[in-house]
Amino acid sequence: MDPSPGPRPQLQHRIVDGDDGRRLSLSGHLTTQTIGGLRKQLDDTTVSSLRWIDGSGLEDCDGNGIALLLEIVERSGNQCQIQGLPERTDRLLEEFRRELAEAPEVEPPPPRSRIVAIGKATAGLFQDLRAQVAFVGELTIGMLRALRHPTSIRWTDTLRQAEIVGVDALPIVLLLGFLIGVILAYQALIPMEEFGAGIYVANLVSLSLLRELGPLMTAVILSGRSGSAFAAEIGTMKVDEELDALATFGLDAQGFLTLPRVMAAVFMMPILTIFLNLIGLVGAALVMLSKGFSTSAFISQVLRQVDYIDLLSGLFKALVFGLLVAGIGCLRGFQTGSGPSAVGVSTTRAVVSGIVLIIAADGVFAFVYNALGI
Amino acid sequence: MTPSNVIEVRDLRVAFGAKVVLKDVSFDVVAGEVLTILGGSGSGKSTLIRHVIGLREPQGGTIRVLGRDITSADPRELAAARRAFGVMYQSGALFGSLSVLENVCLPLRELTDLPESACEWIGRLKLQLVGLGEALHKQPAELSGGMKKRAAIARALALDPQIVFLDEPSAGLDPITASDIDDLILQLVASIGMTVVVVTHELASVFKIADRAVILDGARQGIVATGSPAELRDHSEDPYVRRFFRRESSQ
Numbered sequence: 001m002d003p004s005p006g007p008r009p010q011l012q013h014r015i016v017d018g019d020d021g022r023r024l025s026l027s028g029h030l031t032t033q034t035i036g037g038l039r040k041q042l043d044d045t046t047v048s049s050l051r052w053i054d055g056s057g058l059e060d061c062d063g064n065g066i067a068l069l070l071e072i073v074e075r076s077g078n079q080c081q082i083q084g085l086p087e088r089t090d091r092l093l094e095e096f097r098r099e100l101a102e103a104p105e106v107e108p109p110p111p112r113s114r115i116v117a118i119g120k121a122t123a124g125l126f127q128d129l130r131a132q133v134a135f136v137g138e139l140t141i142g143m144l145r146a147l148r149h150p151t152s153i154r155w156t157d158t159l160r161q162a163e164i165v166g167v168d169a170l171p172i173v174l175l176l177g178f179l180i181g182v183i184l185a186y187q188a189l190i191p192m193e194e195f196g197a198g199i200y201v202a203n204l205v206s207l208s209l210l211r212e213l214g215p216l217m218t219a220v221i222l223s224g225r226s227g228s229a230f231a232a233e234i235g236t237m238k239v240d241e242e243l244d245a246l247a248t249f250g251l252d253a254q255g256f257l258t259l260p261r262v263m264a265a266v267f268m269m270p271i272l273t274i275f276l277n278l279i280g281l282v283g284a285a286l287v288m289l290s291k292g293f294s295t296s297a298f299i300s301q302v303l304r305q306v307d308y309i310d311l312l313s314g315l316f317k318a319l320v321f322g323l324l325v326a327g328i329g330c331l332r333g334f335q336t337g338s339g340p341s342a343v344g345v346s347t348t349r350a351v352v353s354g355i356v357l358i359i360a361a362d363g364v365f366a367f368v369y370n371a372l373g374i
Numbered sequence: 375m376t377p378s379n380v381i382e383v384r385d386l387r388v389a390f391g392a393k394v395v396l397k398d399v400s401f402d403v404v405a406g407e408v409l410t411i412l413g414g415s416g417s418g419k420s421t422l423i424r425h426v427i428g429l430r431e432p433q434g435g436t437i438r439v440l441g442r443d444i445t446s447a448d449p450r451e452l453a454a455a456r457r458a459f460g461v462m463y464q465s466g467a468l469f470g471s472l473s474v475l476e477n478v479c480l481p482l483r484e485l486t487d488l489p490e491s492a493c494e495w496i497g498r499l500k501l502q503l504v505g506l507g508e509a510l511h512k513q514p515a516e517l518s519g520g521m522k523k524r525a526a527i528a529r530a531l532a533l534d535p536q537i538v539f540l541d542e543p544s545a546g547l548d549p550i551t552a553s554d555i556d557d558l559i560l561q562l563v564a565s566i567g568m569t570v571v572v573v574t575h576e577l578a579s580v581f582k583i584a585d586r587a588v589i590l591d592g593a594r595q596g597i598v599a600t601g602s603p604a605e606l607r608d609h610s611e612d613p614y615v616r617r618f619f620r621r622e623s624s625q
């Protein structure tokens with residue numbers, strides 16, 4: 001692997017005890033690639049007994065070689081002198097000596113104590129909760145204001161985001177929806193058929209898709225695809241000081257970045273959910289068909305079970321999930337710290353918080369819908 | 375190949391899609407010299423360096439480094455050839471998750487058999503040489519632009535490479551630090567025979583450290599002049615070269 005052809009350069013050393021003290025004689029090549037072996041063979045006792053380092057036998061010597069000699073001198077308690085190095089390296093040796101003498105003693109920062117870390121993490125948790133609530137509040141106000149003055153909305157950005165969030169997500173939404181319909185129908189058929197109630201699988205699948213699984217799964221897809229992307233985009237902009245640049249133009253990052261994304265998500269979520277619901281029903285219908293139930297029986301069973309309220313309550317959830325997932329994605333982006341892993345951390349946090357929020361909100365919906373008798 | 379040429383570039387042609395950035399570029403780098411690459415912003419200086427260190431394949435031409443044609447080298451050969459290089463990227467390209475000292479120690483740790491304490495000793499010395507002795511344990515995100523540049527220089531020099539490429543090392547540095555870095559480069563060239571290829575806009579630095587300069591013109595997509603800086607300044611007939619020296623020296 002050596003870049004220069006020919007045999008690997010070697011460094012030989014001898015330790016001789018003379019009248020003027022112990023001497024380390026070097027010959028060969030004192031270079032970055034050879035000094036490791038020498039360094040390992042010189043233990044502390046040998047080094048502290050050294051009085052001379054003799055480089056007159058060296059053919060070649062680089063800066064790291066000289067640096068290592070100076071390290072040996074320092075380890076010997078500065079008892080040891082260097083002589084016989086190639087003349088052209090004299091000035092470098094002097095320079096290194098001078099710089100090392102000037103080098104300040106800097107201690108590495110002490111590791112943070114665990115108790116402090118726990119305290120900080122706890123405080124951070126509450127701060128984060130506040131930030132989330134405040135952000136969603138601001139966002140809602142911002143959106144309502146934008147809807148009152150539609151000309152203030154950045155339509156080009158919003159439509160572009162709608163394409164990314166909605167249209168581009170359609171294939172995965174369709175695939176997932178279909179699979180969910182198929183799986184749900186299959187699993188439900190096993191026990192239901194035992195009671196001869198196989199046809200009621202249509203009721204079960206349609207109700208759970210429209211009210212629960214449709215919005216939920218679509219929101220999970222949104223979180224994985226777009227919430228993470230928002231956090232990464234905005235996070236990268238933050239790391240690259242692009243957000244500061246926006247701010248110094250007096251431009252409002254919320255109007256510029258957040259609103260187009262969140263509005264796109266809020267508009268697209270119900271549409272995506274409808275697609276997922278529909279294809280899920282198709283999947284279930286196919287399973288039923290394969291088990292000998294006719295399509296018309298399936299459809300009439302579905303229509304008997306679900307009405308507009310079921311569909312609309314699901315779509316309203318989808319809308320709220322869209323707001324939460326897109327909002328938290330943007331928020332995590334804005335919260336990005338510094339350093340190379342910051343964007344990665346924000347992206348992860350966007351997805352995790354997004355899913356937690358969806359499920360928490362779903363719980364609230366279950367409670368409220370139940371109370372309202374929906 | 376003349377034995378004293380460490381790099382030979384012949385008829386290099388580089389294009390990004392349909393846009394030709396460099397064409398018919400030929401030049402040599404002689405062992406132990408300091409070669410500066412001059413040229414306007416966007417003239418292809420960084421691109422040229424990226425090709426010479428084998429980060430990107432050219433659309434035509436050959437690049438021989440230490441006698442090895444790196445345009446046809448397989449990845450292993452290329453990796454071996456790169457061991458002879460130290461590179462300072464224009465943006466610094468420090469590893470953000472490592473402290474400054476760890477950045478400099480990384481190549482020592484990974485590519486030599488030096489024990490940890492010796493790596494650190496060398497790392498500290500290199501950082502002290504570029505004036506960053508105080509900032510050893512800082513994270514790159516905590517550094518100013520000029521400090522990042524200096525840390526990147528220290529990292530490029532960590533292994534005492536045979537050939538060092540520096541992409542605008544003095545941009546963003548104060549004149550005193552910039553001049554210290556010039557001194558360091560000269561000293562390393564004189565004492566350990568390092569070869570240096572440096573992109574810079576500081577004419578003072580060019581005249582101080584460079585043995586030769588090549589001048590790139592973005593409009594003509596290539597090298598328009600080669601020679602010692604004084605020769606180019608005093609004798610070049612090329613209007614671009616004349617403007618380059620006159621305009622920049624009148625600053």
Ligand SMILES: Nc1ncnc2c1ncn2[C@@H]1O[C@H](COP(=O)(O)OP(=O)(O)O)[C@@H](O)[C@H]1O
Pocket residue numbers: 390395413414415416417418419420421422
């Ligand atoms: N990855 C890339 N894709 C397309 N064009 C590029 C790319 N990198 C550089 N260029 C173009 O190549 C030219 C030279 O760029 P560069 O080498 O960075 O210039 P400089 O001389 O300032 O270092 C510029 O016109 C730039 O637009």
Ligand SMILES: [Mg+2]
Pocket residue numbers: 419420421464541
């Ligand atoms: Mg450049």
